Amino acid sequence: MSNEVKSDLKYTDSHEWIKINGNNAKVGITDHAQSELTDIVFVELPEIGKEIKKGDEICIVESVKSVTEIYAPISGKIINVNKKLEETPEIINESPYDDGWLIEIEISNKSEISDLLAPDSYKKII
Amino acid sequence: MLYRIIDKYFFEILNYINYIHAWGKIMEKRSPIFNLQKTLGARFTEFAGFEMPIQYSSIKEEHLAVRRSVGIFDVSHMSNVWITGPGAEKLISLTTLEDASKIGNNKSQYTAILRKDGTVIDDTIFMHLDDKYMMIPNAGADEVVTKWLNDKAKEHKIAASAENVSNDYVILAIQGPKSRDTLQKLTKTDIKTIGFFGCQYANLAGVDCIISHTGYTGELGYELQITPPKKAEGVFKKILEAGKDYGIKPIGLGARDTLRLEKGFILAGNEFKGGRTPLEAVMSYFINWDHEFIGKDKLLKQKEKGDYERLTSMICIDKGVPRQNCEIKKDGKKIGVVTSGTMSPCLNTGIAMGYVHPDYREKESIVEIMIRDKAVKAKVVRPPIVPKEWANQN
Numbered sequence: 001m002s003n004e005v006k007s008d009l010k011y012t013d014s015h016e017w018i019k020i021n022g023n024n025a026k027v028g029i030t031d032h033a034q035s036e037l038t039d040i041v042f043v044e045l046p047e048i049g050k051e052i053k054k055g056d057e058i059c060i061v062e063s064v065k066s067v068t069e070i071y072a073p074i075s076g077k078i079i080n081v082n083k084k085l086e087e088t089p090e091i092i093n094e095s096p097y098d099d100g101w102l103i104e105i106e107i108s109n110k111s112e113i114s115d116l117l118a119p120d121s122y123k124k125i126i
Numbered sequence: 127m128l129y130r131i132i133d134k135y136f137f138e139i140l141n142y143i144n145y146i147h148a149w150g151k152i153m154e155k156r157s158p159i160f161n162l163q164k165t166l167g168a169r170f171t172e173f174a175g176f177e178m179p180i181q182y183s184s185i186k187e188e189h190l191a192v193r194r195s196v197g198i199f200d201v202s203h204m205s206n207v208w209i210t211g212p213g214a215e216k217l218i219s220l221t222t223l224e225d226a227s228k229i230g231n232n233k234s235q236y237t238a239i240l241r242k243d244g245t246v247i248d249d250t251i252f253m254h255l256d257d258k259y260m261m262i263p264n265a266g267a268d269e270v271v272t273k274w275l276n277d278k279a280k281e282h283k284i285a286a287s288a289e290n291v292s293n294d295y296v297i298l299a300i301q302g303p304k305s306r307d308t309l310q311k312l313t314k315t316d317i318k319t320i321g322f323f324g325c326q327y328a329n330l331a332g333v334d335c336i337i338s339h340t341g342y343t344g345e346l347g348y349e350l351q352i353t354p355p356k357k358a359e360g361v362f363k364k365i366l367e368a369g370k371d372y373g374i375k376p377i378g379l380g381a382r383d384t385l386r387l388e389k390g391f392i393l394a395g396n397e398f399k400g401g402r403t404p405l406e407a408v409m410s411y412f413i414n415w416d417h418e419f420i421g422k423d424k425l426l427k428q429k430e431k432g433d434y435e436r437l438t439s440m441i442c443i444d445k446g447v448p449r450q451n452c453e454i455k456k457d458g459k460k461i462g463v464v465t466s467g468t469m470s471p472c473l474n475t476g477i478a479m480g481y482v483h484p485d486y487r488e489k490e491s492i493v494e495i496m497i498r499d500k501a502v503k504a505k506v507v508r509p510p511i512v513p514k515e516w517a518n519q520n
Contacts, residue, residue: 037182038185039185039186041186041469041474042445042446042469042476062447062467063185064185064186064468065180065185067381067447067449086445090347
């Protein structure tokens, strides 16, 4: 079982990671999450341009035996989705923090960033 | 008033006893080789009251190992019932779709046990072993089936009895094109001589067991009934060793489910849920109409009427993974419900089985499976969804 936690990311207790770059943020699922789900076979992505609130369901990630909802770690507008996942969802297993990212958000409420978990806090819950 | 109080306490006490009983069962119902499975990296799940491996490495890898080479499954959650006595054959014929007199010694048969209304209590295999029969009901169906058989023997004055010996046996399934070569290394019995659905006593890996040419994967495969349970761990290890050159893998229930679904095999808990008849489950091939059995009159009536829903296999054309309870539609109108669905590891597309109205299940016809409000197009096919030749072609 792999459990890598990257030091330059923020996390949620529902196992999403978030990489903040100015006003934008990339979101994916953690190494721990992909390792728990195993063999990811299908990803349902949201539409670009959609406004989302923190905690909204933004994606569905399916393994052979499970269906998992992914929640928005932060409010904003979806400005990009990882189209590669439609053909090759398994890249989430292979590269959860890089090639396997899910969506990119334009952050609407920066104060929510302080609610996210630091790497050390996330390590404690996995 | 006093009566009501007693009544109330009676039920509380009864519930408490049931609770202890259930808890005791849960504690027991780990496979006798649980610890070995743990060291092999198994992740466990609860299935019909059993804590069983859902997967070891990955469902996909395990699935493909069985299609291409060989895998070993612990299926000791399945039940074992001995049916004995001079009327054993008669009892089986009365309570199943099969005329047991047609099943010779060392042969086994897939069949189903019906209620009086024609719906399936359980689907099962029975093995004819000299003067007795071993039945393999599904996980958790052992008590219901045993009681049903004994009740029917009594009602019909048949000199036979059923004994639930599920806790005395471990069942291992060795499945895949290399299963025969793997097992042959461990026994003097010429496994080639055991025909499809043949069964016999044998000594394998130094342990006396029952070996049958049966399985739930659609591949060449065998199943072993091992008693006492403590002998199973050694057999499991020796099979892993014997299959090493073929890349044998231990397989969990996750891949067991995807393997059977690709072949269109029924999973009792899914496909019989809510009460389905063998005609609806498209088991006509297994109905022997030339003998009397419980539920037959209802089946004949249903057959004559002909307008019943039938279990139907589908392959998704659009992307998406159908799951149990997804609605099946045609031009926006509901025509059925998915009972089992998954992503096929061989085809890399969604596949499903479900009950569909007879007007809409013509081969190649296009239906829509509703996955989270999205209509995913699917094509009706006849099982097996994944053909036998798949491994040679891919």
